[in-house]
Amino acid sequence: MSLLQKIENIWTQIYGNEHDEMLHSFVAELQNFKQTHAIGPLPQEWYREVTVYSLYVDLFNHNFQGLEDKLDYLQELGVSCLWLLPILDSPGRDAGFDIKDYRKIRPDLLSHQPQDEVFDRFLQRAHEKGIRVIFDIAINHVSEEHPWFAEARKSKDNAYRNYFHWSPTDKKYEDARIIFYGIEESNWKKEGDEYFFHRFFDFQPDLNYENPQVFVEMTRNLMYWMSKGVDGFRADAIPYLWKEEGTACENHPNTHRIVKLFRAAVDFIRPNTLLLAEACQQPVEVVKYFGDGDECHAGYHFPLMPQLYKALELQSAEPIVHTLSQSITPNIPEGSQWFTFLRCHDELSLELVYVTEEDRKYIHDHYCKNPEWNFRLGQGISARFAELMDNNVDKIALMYSIMLSLPGTPVVYYGDEFGKQNDHNFYKEQIQLTGKDDTRFLVRGRIDWEQLEKELAQPESLSYQVYHRLSRMLKIRSQYPLFGRGDIQWMNTQKKQLLMYQRSLENEKILVVQNLSNQSVVLEQSSAQWSILTGHNYEFNNQLSLNAYGFVWAILK
């Protein structure tokens, strides 16, 4: 079946035949667009071989020019894909996830130059350095300042009214949980004599995908950016697209159909443009966003992340091995990929959707070291990675070793490569600006490059030590495609504090041994065939001893 036929079929499954005219003109538009733009495909599965670095353009280094100036820094660090946190025009009350114009970049990021010039040049420079670029696009909701909502709120008969969900009461979709628990009290906000639905902040009205025009418009936005040459999109808050009374309004079958439609359109215009699912859900639910290889190409492994922290605190490999076992993490379709992370721009999320109450409490009790870090009343911790690790370089390096050597595409959050600390001043500043007490702003401060450069010249500084350990691992990783594409074989050492596995692809094999405890441990297995690639806190002379939090990566001769 051709992609266009697929679009027609799925569209009809969702919308019936009522909007056939719109469907036909949409299909014609796709064909036209493809012909006019003729954008060559991206390499297949490129996202399985990269290391991602996520950043806010303004907080990282002021604007696109500033980011361009730091491409050498990023290349030197060893990353090969940038995930730009929201860059589109926005009042910035949810750090840009409240978009008011999907084709326009925020003016402050452009230093008074024309958008096309700045962005095209930036993309070209990044691509010349072998760095791919994806960015965030919120498809579930818009800013209340978006022109569609500005129109829709005017009157009940406004042509844009139906782009959003309205109700005469706030009692509809009562089974939909409140995601920003403790910050928002309802999923409805009064506007005139009706209420509109919002799954996140009350300034982010949810789009109504029951109206196919919404899907068409959003696809046009993706097409626009594909024509500019972006390598992919992070599909923010993807599980919530379709609402239905009597359901949790999450992971609805029609949400999956809409995702399939987006994917087919993206594949038609430019194959291998990445769609990355942001679905804070159990792996069994997240794998559904890979479809049969016809939804998203990749998805974050949300449940793994907190288990890495639990394993470290418990000094036991079990939570990691268990989470990645088939019983929790089902296989994903050929060519798909998990994205893994230690920290991101959000809190260390402990949503009960994928963490047990017991684990939530355990992780929160051990890692929420300051009441200010609490997010969503115990369902998350807002803190920078280094602070969660008590600024202990050994722990930091060990956690990076785990993330970088397990299956998946790893994501490094800007600043965490040098042990950036929480930014209390930035948090306070943002509370003032946004009017919401959102502790996630603690982890979103600006980089002080002058200071950083000084620290990176001092071998005894935390920044230097973290940066060099991470950078070494990133570079090794980039030389071995087996990390991104290979299999994993777990090795049982009979010592619960040891996390050991073999990664392999074709004839190449790398062994990884990691000590999750604060005590030395000796590995009794023979290691005569090993050639050590990197490691930390270890002694090796035909037998391996790992000191506290030590690890090695070894290639099998």
Ligand code: GLC
């Ligand atoms: C995603 C983003 C988060 C944002 C939310 C609403 O979860 O990661 O930062 O607040 O969507 O857009």
